[in-house]
Amino acid sequence: MADGQAKSEKDGLVIAGRRFNSRLIIGTGKYKNYAENAAAAEAAGADMVTVAVRRVNLSDPSKERLTEFLDPKRYTYLPNTAGCFTADDAIRTLRLAREAGGWTLVKLEVLSDQKTLYPDMEETLRAAKLLIAEGFEVMVYCSDDPVYARKLEDAGCAAIMPLGSLIGSGLGIQNPVNIRLIVEQTRVPVIVDAGVGTASDAAIAMELGCDGVLMNTAIAEAKDPVLMASAMRHAVIAGREAYRAGRMGKKRYADPSSPLAGLI
Amino acid sequence: MSLTSLSEGYAPMRIIVNGDAREVKAATIADLLTILEAPQKGLAVERNRAIVPKSLYKSTLILDGDEIEIVQFVGGG
Numbered sequence: 001m002a003d004g005q006a007k008s009e010k011d012g013l014v015i016a017g018r019r020f021n022s023r024l025i026i027g028t029g030k031y032k033n034y035a036e037n038a039a040a041a042e043a044a045g046a047d048m049v050t051v052a053v054r055r056v057n058l059s060d061p062s063k064e065r066l067t068e069f070l071d072p073k074r075y076t077y078l079p080n081t082a083g084c085f086t087a088d089d090a091i092r093t094l095r096l097a098r099e100a101g102g103w104t105l106v107k108l109e110v111l112s113d114q115k116t117l118y119p120d121m122e123e124t125l126r127a128a129k130l131l132i133a134e135g136f137e138v139m140v141y142c143s144d145d146p147v148y149a150r151k152l153e154d155a156g157c158a159a160i161m162p163l164g165s166l167i168g169s170g171l172g173i174q175n176p177v178n179i180r181l182i183v184e185q186t187r188v189p190v191i192v193d194a195g196v197g198t199a200s201d202a203a204i205a206m207e208l209g210c211d212g213v214l215m216n217t218a219i220a221e222a223k224d225p226v227l228m229a230s231a232m233r234h235a236v237i238a239g240r241e242a243y244r245a246g247r248m249g250k251k252r253y254a255d256p257s258s259p260l261a262g263l264i
Numbered sequence: 265m266s267l268t269s270l271s272e273g274y275a276p277m278r279i280i281v282n283g284d285a286r287e288v289k290a291a292t293i294a295d296l297l298t299i300l301e302a303p304q305k306g307l308a309v310e311r312n313r314a315i316v317p318k319s320l321y322k323s324t325l326i327l328d329g330d331e332i333e334i335v336q337f338v339g340g341g
Contacts, residue, residue: 055282
């Protein structure tokens with residue numbers, strides 16, 4: 001086995017003391033059905049999936065359930081607070097998630113408005129502090145503002161998850177400079193959450209030094225979600241290896257790759 | 265469906281379950297989940313905004329006017 005390959009196999013992601021082999025976290029929303037979702041999770045090689053907390057459909061008890069397709073013993077469920085616009089709603093949702101699942105690792109997102117779903121950072125920070133005080137391990141969706149990222153880390157968040165661009169937009173990493181600043185200053189994992197549209201976006205996030213990427217729409221709304229899930233798996237691995245390998249310096253002019261000596 | 269023995273003798277109560285008004289003859293949360301044919305696992309239940317732990321389903325009484333939420337994990341990003 002090549003040395004590089006051995007190195008990548010040991011290169012796991014550790015969040016709140018838990019070890020994950022994959023640096024790609026995928027959502028479970030917007031798929032045609034849960035079966036397609038499960039096939040995508042398999043192709044993505046994901047260890048962790050985000051899930052939402054919603055009312056049980058009491059009018060149709062025979063309806064498919066997520067847990068029948070994505071086994072919570074195999075995939076770490078990361079309950080989210082999607083659709084919450086206040087700290088109080090987010091905390092209520094995650095308390096219910098803890099009761100339903102029995103675990104404390106959660107994804108906090110407190111949104112500001114329907115049009116942008118941009119995180120409300122004041123409410124997010126308030127909710128994070130309250131949740132951490134209750135014993136939750138909080139992976140937090142946040143803006144790409146390094147100042148708020150630091151406040152969230154200081155509050156004790158288990159992972160900092162800045163947006164690449166707006167949720168579901170597929171616009172990629174809009175502010176790589178800020179993502180890089182956050183990566184440099186943060187001691188817990190940094191995971192780009194939201195905005196990835198295609199494989200190169202995921203690779204860019206990883207090349208910037210992020211510890212992982214979380215995505216949903218880029219896979220779920222691809223023409224072939226399972227193939228895109230596979231593409232994302234490769235992109236995250238490629239980006240990570242490129243980051244660890246250390247890229248060459250950029251030059252303004254050509255530098256020949258073949259030796260000049262011995263030229264006929 | 266036959267109601268459980270616990271529920272006998274209780275008049276139907278008007279409660280709100282997951283946002284919908286219902287009349288049910290359920291004495292406890294456990295009765296209610298049975299009557300509604302809710303899934304056995306992976307649920308969380310709130311009664312009047314307070315979480316009811318699974319261990320207390322059988323001993324938590326339902327009263328007229330209660331607001332009950334029954335939630336589970338679904339697909340989400």
